[in-house]
Amino acid sequence: MTRRYDERVAVDDVSFEIPEGEVVGYLGPNGAGKSTTVKMLTGILTPTSGLVEVGGRVPWRDRSANARSVGVVFGQRSQLWWDLPLIESLRLVGALYDVPAAHFTGSLRRMCDLLGLDDFLDTPVRQLSLGQRMRGDLAAAMLYDPPILYLDEPTVGLDVLAKQAVREFIVDTNRAGRTTVVLTTHDLADVEALCRRIILIDKGRVLYDGGIDALVTAYAPPRRLVVHLADDETRTFDIAGGASVPELIGRVAAENTIRDLSIEEPDLESVIKQIYAESTR
Numbered sequence: 431m432t433r434r435y436d437e438r439v440a441v442d443d444v445s446f447e448i449p450e451g452e453v454v455g456y457l458g459p460n461g462a463g464k465s466t467t468v469k470m471l472t473g474i475l476t477p478t479s480g481l482v483e484v485g486g487r488v489p490w491r492d493r494s495a496n497a498r499s500v501g502v503v504f505g506q507r508s509q510l511w512w513d514l515p516l517i518e519s520l521r522l523v524g525a526l527y528d529v530p531a532a533h534f535t536g537s538l539r540r541m542c543d544l545l546g547l548d549d550f551l552d553t554p555v556r557q558l559s560l561g562q563r564m565r566g567d568l569a570a571a572m573l574y575d576p577p578i579l580y581l582d583e584p585t586v587g588l589d590v591l592a593k594q595a596v597r598e599f600i601v602d603t604n605r606a607g608r609t610t611v612v613l614t615t616h617d618l619a620d621v622e623a624l625c626r627r628i629i630l631i632d633k634g635r636v637l638y639d640g641g642i643d644a645l646v647t648a649y650a651p652p653r654r655l656v657v658h659l660a661d662d663e664t665r666t667f668d669i670a671g672g673a674s675v676p677e678l679i680g681r682v683a684a685e686n687t688i689r690d691l692s693i694e695e696p697d698l699e700s701v702i703k704q705i706y707a708e709s710t711r
């Protein structure tokens with residue numbers, strides 16, 4: 431048996447700048463290069479070329495100083511200690527980051543109030559539900575008040591209430607401390623609730639960087655008239671820009687017996703689906 435190595439370009443010529451205090455959605459289909467970017471931003475990975483600066487530091491050269499100024503949550507993994515009660519994991523994080531005792535107490539209180547941790551602080555991490563564990567991870571990432579927070583799929587697998595709690599925490603953290611947030615997620619409701627700007631990547635390249643509203647305006651597919659006919663058939667008609675909807679309905683009604691109809695407005699999901707589809711072509 432021999433080992434063979436293939437080279438794969440995970441992130442290719444991606445450039446962006448994020449001002450302090452912004453919440454940016456970093457989106458892309460599976461394998462687009464999002465986690466790789468976050469790993470470079472945290473200093474875990476060193477790129478083969480190019481430059482990354484976070485708060486004036488090159489993350490992989492100055493990894494421990496960079497680590498103090500960033501909080502990271504990887505939704506698919508936990509940075510907590512499985513066998514320890516949550517509170518002990520948080521104490522360990524406080525000690526690792528040299529958080530002074532008085533500050534730690536205040537910070538922990540704030541996290542407990544914001545994230546509702548009190549009920550399970552003494553539970554070993556391995557026994558926490560996914561939503562509880564995620565709240566614990568968010569607390570661990572923000573205990574030492576980093577000015578930057580990277581969230582890699584922080585709501586994956588969470589129920590609607592837990593998702594809401596995580597979103598409220600992000601909004602509050604950003605507002606209270608002007609924390610800069612880079613959020614990668616496949617949940618577009620997260621993006622709509624939290625971000626005004628998104629960076630969309632695929633195959634390691636930036637496809638779009640700008641406001642969500644501008645994206646929907648620029649790429650929106652046409653609105654669609656969906657008609658349910660008497661014989662249980664459903665037909666859809668694209669509504670061309672400037673076309674008269676009553677006229678279209680009149681034409682369809684003249685030729686068919688309509689049971690029900692609705693108009694589908696393009697939403698962020700349909701826009702992003704279309705951009706991914708075009709990039710795969």
Ligand SMILES: Nc1ncnc2c1ncn2[C@@H]1O[C@H](COP(=O)(O)OP(=O)(O)OP(=O)(O)O)[C@@H](O)[C@H]1O
Binds near residue numbers: 463465
């Ligand atoms: N350690 C590695 N060795 C080889 N290839 C890798 C490694 N890490 C990532 N890749 C590849 O790089 C590409 C980008 O991966 P990355 O994990 O950054 O994607 P992603 O956008 O975070 O995807 P997902 O949404 O599925 O988490 C993928 O093709 C992946 O297979």
